[in-house]
Amino acid sequence: RLESALGERISAPFTDIERRTLETVPTGIAPLDALMGGLPRGGITELFGPPSSGCTSAMISILAEATARDEVCALIDGNDAFDPKSAAAAGVELNRLLWIRCRKLEHVLKTTDLLLQGGGFGRVVMDLTDLPASNVRSIPLVSWFRFQRTIEKTPTVLVVMSSENIVKSAAALVLRMEKQDAQWSTLLNGFNFNIEIVRSRKSRPLKSYVRVHLHSECVQ
Numbered sequence: 001r002l003e004s005a006l007g008e009r010i011s012a013p014f015t016d017i018e019r020r021t022l023e024t025v026p027t028g029i030a031p032l033d034a035l036m037g038g039l040p041r042g043g044i045t046e047l048f049g050p051p052s053s054g055c056t057s058a059m060i061s062i063l064a065e066a067t068a069r070d071e072v073c074a075l076i077d078g079n080d081a082f083d084p085k086s087a088a089a090a091g092v093e094l095n096r097l098l099w100i101r102c103r104k105l106e107h108v109l110k111t112t113d114l115l116l117q118g119g120g121f122g123r124v125v126m127d128l129t130d131l132p133a134s135n136v137r138s139i140p141l142v143s144w145f146r147f148q149r150t151i152e153k154t155p156t157v158l159v160v161m162s163s164e165n166i167v168k169s170a171a172a173l174v175l176r177m178e179k180q181d182a183q184w185s186t187l188l189n190g191f192n193f194n195i196e197i198v199r200s201r202k203s204r205p206l207k208s209y210v211r212v213h214l215h216s217e218c219v220q
Helices: 002-009 030-037 056-069 086-091 103-117 133-137 141-151
Strands: 045-046 073-077 097-101 123-127 157-162 171-185 186-202 210-212
Touching: 030 186, 030 210, 045 056, 045 141, 056 073, 056 086, 056 123, 056 157, 056 171, 073 103, 103 123, 103 141, 141 157
Parallel strands: 045 157, 045 171, 073 097, 073 123, 123 157
Antiparallel strands: 171 186, 186 210
């Protein structure tokens, strides 16, 4: 049933993505792009951190940047937490985003496998942040390596969002998010975040973290 439902939803633009020659693609977060060059195509990028650490905001930035470049993306929503109105206000072009709502980890994993095997997406995002941590930890490492092998010769970036570091050595890039301090004028106008580069297969950056600012209405 899942396969047939996806077949009805995915039209020609989802299967016709042009193979890109760039090794990395921008996140839309300027300090991070300046340091790392962006996300590695054909690899897994993991974003992890506790609630309100900025993971969702970073994910929205990644999707906004990709859809603005006419790439079709997919979001596999582990617990129906995505807010399309906020995403659209932040620049995500919803007509280029396939949003699949799941409530069980097994559905998330099966859907991810189907989308990666089918191809045609610039970014595929797995949002596991609202699923029980014990369940997420139980995902075997072999599953992540299977996903990695599926996309390694494609232009797809698989972005995995979670509260803990779970992808381990299967990830090409691992970023830890951490909220720092708030900024005030007369009203709260945003938060500062550290993004720590925990792992990078591409190269060892000159420094291991960047400090970024996100406006208060975008922070999650």
